[in-house]
Amino acid sequence: MFKNLQEKINKAFYILKGDNKVTEINISIVLKDIGKALIDSDVNHEIVKNFIKKVRDKSIGKKIFSSLNPKQIIIKSVYDELVQIMGGKNIGINISKKTSIILICGLQGSGKTSFSSKLAFFLKKKGNNPILVSADVYRPAAIDQLNALAKKINIPVFSLKDNNNVLDIINQSISYATTNNKNIIIIDTAGRLGVDRFMMDEIKNIHNTFHPSETLLVVDSMTGQDGVNTAKIFSKTLNINGCVITKLDGDSKGGVALTISSIIKKPIKFISIGEKIEDIEIFYPDRMANRIIGMGDVVTLVEKVQEQFDEKSTKKIYKKISDNQFNFYDFLDQIKRIRKIGNIKNIISMIPGIGNKFFLDDKIVSFKRIESIILSMTPYERNNPNIFSSASGISRKKRISKGSGISLKEIDIFLKNFNGMNKIMKNINPTSGNNMIKDFLSKIMDKKDMF
Template identity: 45%
Template sequence: MFESLSERLEGAVKRLKGLHKLTEENIGEAMRDVRMALLEADVNISVTKEFIASVKEDALGTKTAQGVDPGQHMIKIVHDKMIELLGGETTGINFAERGPTILLMTGLQGSGKTTTAVKLAKVIAKQGYNPMVVSADVYRPAAMEQLKTFAEQIDIPVFPATPDMKPVDICKQAMASMTKEGANVLIVDTAGRLQIDDDMMDELKEIRETVKPNEILFVADAMTGQDAVNVAKTFNEKIGMTGVVLTKLDGDTRGGAALSIKKVTGVPIKFAGIGEKVDQFETFHPDRLAGRILGMGDVLSLVEKAQENIDQKKAAKQAQKIFSASFDLNDFLEQLQMIKKMGPLDQIMKLIPGAASAMKNANYDPDEMLRTEALINSMTLKERSAPGIINTSRKRRIAAGSGTDIVEINRMLKNFQKMKKMMKTMGRGKGKKSMMNPFAGGGAGLGMEQ
């Protein structure tokens, strides 16, 4: 996510860290790097100019507190302004105080509206509400069937609309059936188009007047950059919207849409799609994303992922074993499986402060975790608990059973021993407290060769 932008900004941040005194000249030089990074990231040019001017004004207009490094003071200003650019505050769904809540999903075809409707339903269900989804898209072939298939996978009720019905009638009947279904939130997936046209807008206006939605959410493909921003601006002017959902954010290396859309439309980004799976969807946090972009990590998101996906009792037990002599390959396998539940390792590592830059020097192989699991699963229980007995003959058998080779077995065992030794050393010192997590060992044996 935003790798290109982060790499470009890394140079600017290093320059800022080296400042011992803030002057108009050196601030200007550092901001030139930031300006180029933002423009290359496809950030709106007016937004970029305003951002740079605002940072310069604050940097020159405030005194650095005594004992605070001028460079760090400058980085804080850039960080705070970036949070502001991304929207400032985290904003969720505005649920109705009384009666049902109606959410209208809008956007162009191909933006991921249908999958987003289901992902959002899952998030809402986790908050204790009872959502129902309905497709008012009578134009796209199989649109209704697609929504039904996705929703049924996570046990979300779907209103049985048919393509021969009128979109407005579909919405009316879906609202009428909410009580029967025990639903208090209705998510309406409207039809998208390949481009904005008058017919599309007229239909949306008619649906809006009929259902009187609590939220009109515009779903935008983050990878389309300024095109997404311009379409969102037009939608807002013609229909009005209360929030934006950015999809495919995990594949967006630049970040132009995320950094421009709030400033251009005045509408906050509320959610972000970070993958194709139903659970790869999260509330948009401007402060956390700003930290990620500037290489500061995102510890809060890391903690939340751990709490959602990892059994806390098992994690505590694992943490104790990591620092003891009894930590073996059975424990290592369990640790790998815990991490897998949290998502792709490269994404997880980027949430750890400082890990993003360290990963650039690591040869990350996303399939190595799978191979490591296969290797351990091909071992006997005795071999897992006492890896020292694994001789050449045993290695040949394990390699045949796991579809790997002896070189990979040796590398995995070497990484395991290296991690075990490191953890044992840390367990005797201050590191124990700070490393009570499933990421001990800096990625050794998890698909990252240092």
């Protein structure tokens, strides 16, 4: 997600390395590159022009930032502006009613049906009792598709095979939900090829009849500015509450996510980042801006980590570290757990300080290389990391290098990082699982250069 933009923005910031003042000259160079990066990401010219102007005005002559270096000043201004164009803050969905209706609409193939099931799963995990309703009466396979997705997550689907009247279907689904104690009704509607009159009338009709708590427009990020223009027309016709941007995992340039909310004046509420049921995220403009400028998205990372690492096992690991017992076996186990958190590219892009270096050096398989290094060690070495600092260390490393095919230099870097991480983790106060992880991440933030 936003890989190109992220790389380009980081390269632009790199120009400022060593400068100790924000000047017209250095800011112009950086902003020109950032402007180009945004245009390449499918952000329209007008928005880019505005963006650059605001960052320039903010960065030059602001006394409050005087204790920061130029790079920090400009990063902060770019960050602030990115947050603004993406809508400022997250606006959650309204599901406060006893039975809340969420109406999902959008163009054909934008990802409505997949998103409906992802949202149902997401809301179920938060303790709700959702049902899915198939109101796509035009595509014969639509009901089957929704049924197949819903079966995997054990969520009921309401559909009427022999009834083509969507108002009827929705009406009956509401009765079904009420009698079965379901508090959320997610309505998946038929796709529109373009903004066609007949379909728009249908969705307006549903909207005016049932007054959904939420009407969400699903937009495929791969459609670029066309998608934004369609959304403009949609939101003029229908009073939507917000958008969902899908397929941000692919080669999408991200321009839609960057600009849609400032253009149509509606918030992005969720993003979809893959085909799997769990590939859904609440959209937070600030966290996204953090990811784009490569400062890492600590908060999302913390949440994802918490889903995987329970307090007990985390405490055990911290005990091992403080007792000097943390070895390469434990390290391998940690890497395996991190991998389970999800798409490794997404995770790495969230880790402060690591993300961009991995991307820039194209060393996304680095965990694999670390695994190769560790797997080429003898059991004794895996249990005793300190052995590499002893007299036999060099010959051991040479042997591992031969066995793993990884250069001595890289092995040295890995061992240095391993020791560095151990040191950081030792200073962590193991109070509770949550705090430990946050503490660990903030300490890593302070020591970005370690990686």
